[in-house]
Amino acid sequence: MTTAVPARTSAENRRLIASLIRDIPDFPQQGVGFKDITPLLGSAEGFRATVDELVAAAPPAIDVVVGMEARGFIVGAPVAVALGAGFVPVRKPGKLPAATYEVSYDLEYGSETLTIHTDAIKPGSRVLVVDDVLATGGTLAATAELIRRLGAELVHVAVVMELAFLEPHRRLAEAGLGETAITALVTVEG
Ligand SMILES: O=P(O)(O)OC[C@H]1O[C@H](OP(=O)(O)OP(=O)(O)O)[C@H](O)[C@@H]1O
Ligand SMILES: Nc1ncnc2[nH]cnc12
DSSP states (O other), X not given: OOOOOOOOOHXXXXXXXXXXXXXXXXXXXXXXXXXXXXXXXTOHHHHHHHHHHHHHHOOSOOOEEEEETTHHHHHHHHHXXXXXXXXEEEBOTTOOOSOEEEEEEEETTEEEEEEEETTSSOTXXXXXXXXXXXXSSHHHHHHHHHHHHTTOEEEEEEEEEEEGGGOHHHHHHHTXXXXXXXXXXXXXXX
């Protein structure tokens, strides 16, 4: 006989998720408190809860999930499958084989360039962006610019963890993304 395991509530899922993300001081450089999601990914229950909560955050009729290299691939791809949407990778330079658009930006520990195939998303498509961490907002702002260049519509952003003390919303507002709907499963205030 199998015993039914009661489903966790969303609040319980989010507490589980928060408990499985660890803080690594001074990585990758002095002064940065790195939020390591590998224990979360390594937990069957935790990873399941993460995907369930990100999927629940999505508005209806998403055509495409965009995930940013590399951790955005891990959390974005299963969300795309669950939503019945396609998955489009935003990659670091020199990785995508066909014609690309590129945007450069600064992040908490350095600067980076992101690229997308120029034909990756049909104009007018409804896009959900999924990533693990929203920190300064630089990666998200660059990704939003790439989606805009393709003529697609960024309808929602879902991240596992927001580092509110880095004030990503201020940077996103400066980038014209103040009205963009964002769900963070876990928010770190300080
Ligand atoms: O809001 P921001 O300040 O831009 O930072 C958030 C980004 O930083 C991390 O990616 P990273 O560039 O370190 O790449 P990785 O996923 O390959 O580790 C993280 O996965 C986010 O994409
Ligand atoms: N503190 C941090 N931890 C994990 N990923 C990050 N991306 C940018 N800042 C980060």
